[in-house]
Amino acid sequence: MSLREKVIIVTGGTSGIGEGCTRHFAGQGARVVVASNQAEAGAKLETELRAAGHEVRFVFTDVADESSVAALMRRTQELHGRIDGIHCNAGVWAAGKVTEFDEAVWTKVMNVNVKSVFWTAKHAVPVMEKQGGGVIVITTSVAAFVGFPSHALYCASKAALEALIRCLAVDHAGKVRVVGVCPGTIDTPMLAATCAGWNKPVNELYADVARRIPVRRLGQPLDVAHAAAFLLSDEAGYINGTSLVLDGGTMALPPW
Ligand SMILES: NC(=O)c1ccc[n+]([C@@H]2O[C@H](COP(=O)([O-])OP(=O)(O)OC[C@H]3O[C@@H](n4cnc5c(N)ncnc54)[C@H](O)[C@@H]3O)[C@@H](O)[C@H]2O)c1
Incomplete structure (x- = not known):
């Protein structure tokens, strides 16, 4: 299993799970394009990993903004000439019942967590189809499958991603694989x-x-990174349209 020389974009790649993925993919020999809205952390991570001999570039991106996502795809092609994999991982969280949200919070969570993946797929799929293949990995959550108290908006956004994985996988099968990593509780x-x-x-x-x-x-970010690296690799070539749950067995517990 190898990511050697593969060009992989990681959104939200400067913190938490995404940072763990950036570090792990770079360590596996991938050419990593780190995309997030954390300019300072991105510059620092790029400097650190390049000094250690890894091919890592930071591109400031607002994943909720279609023009910013399109620019990320263009920049990646300028840098490396192709896009082998994208880990759509950027996300935000908000607590509350439906009676407590205003439209601004609703819009932010749905834009960052869901609309971002539409834009990413819209601009990445044609590139991947033209070059002959590619993989999109999407970070969802066990929140897609259970009703966490006071998390209606976050749960709905993650459930939308689970549906999107299936639709993208069906629509673009043959050239593009689309899979999810579905974490439980990650530090x-x-x-x-x-x-x-x-x-x-x-x-x-x-x-x-x-x-x-x-x-x-x-769970630790590296637990997710190991799974995402496998799903991005050629060895996972028959895994499509589904998600891998990474929750230490929590969802397997009886519900009482
Ligand atoms: N930590 C957990 O327990 C857990 C569990 C299940 C799913 N998740 C999901 O994993 C993903 C990563 O979460 P994390 O826990 O590492 O959180 P985190 O807050 O450490 O990282 C989130 C990343 O997303 C980026 N981001 C947020 N809004 C953005 C925007 N508009 N444009 C570009 N980048 C943006 C941030 O800059 C940051 O790099 C999220 O999608 C989250 O919903 C986390």
Whole structure:
């Protein structure tokens, strides 16, 4: 299994799961284009990984903006002449019941989590079809399958991605594979943000959560990176239109 010389874009590649993927794909010999809206972190990561001998470039991108996504695809082709894989991983989180959201929050979450993947596929699929193949990996969430209390918007956005994976896979089969990574609880800045407002320190909350996960630990970004690297590789060539759940067994528990 190898990503050697493959040109891979990672959106949200400067933090959490995406940063873990950037580091792991680069370590596997991929030419990684890191795309996010974190300019400072992106420049720092590019400098660090290039100094270590990896072919990594940061491209500032707002994934919710079609022109920014189109520019990312153009820049990647200028740099490397092709796009072998894209990990659509950028995402935002918001808590609340439907009675509590205003339209601005709804629009932001749906634009960053869902519309971004439409734009990415719209501008990447023609490139991949023309060059003879490519893979799109999309980070969804177990939130697509269970009703997390007070997470209606986030859950709906991730469920939309699960549907989109199937549709893209069917529409573009033959040249483009589309698959999902579906994480459970992964130790990232986003997870830490979800702990704000609880009546316990984050480390105690994490310990409580870890006790309820069958493998007895939180997931780490590298757990997702290992799976995404496999799904992006040629060895995963028969995996299409589905998602790989990475939750330490949580979804396998009985619901009582
Ligand atoms: N951490 C978890 O437990 C968990 C579980 C399931 C799914 N996920 C999903 O994994 C993905 C990564 O989450 P994370 O936990 O690493 O969070 P994170 O907050 O550490 O990283 C999110 C990344 O998305 C980028 N981003 C946000 N809005 C953007 C925009 N408009 N344009 C470009 N980039 C943008 C951020 O800059 C950042 O790099 C998200 O899609 C999230 O929904 C996370």
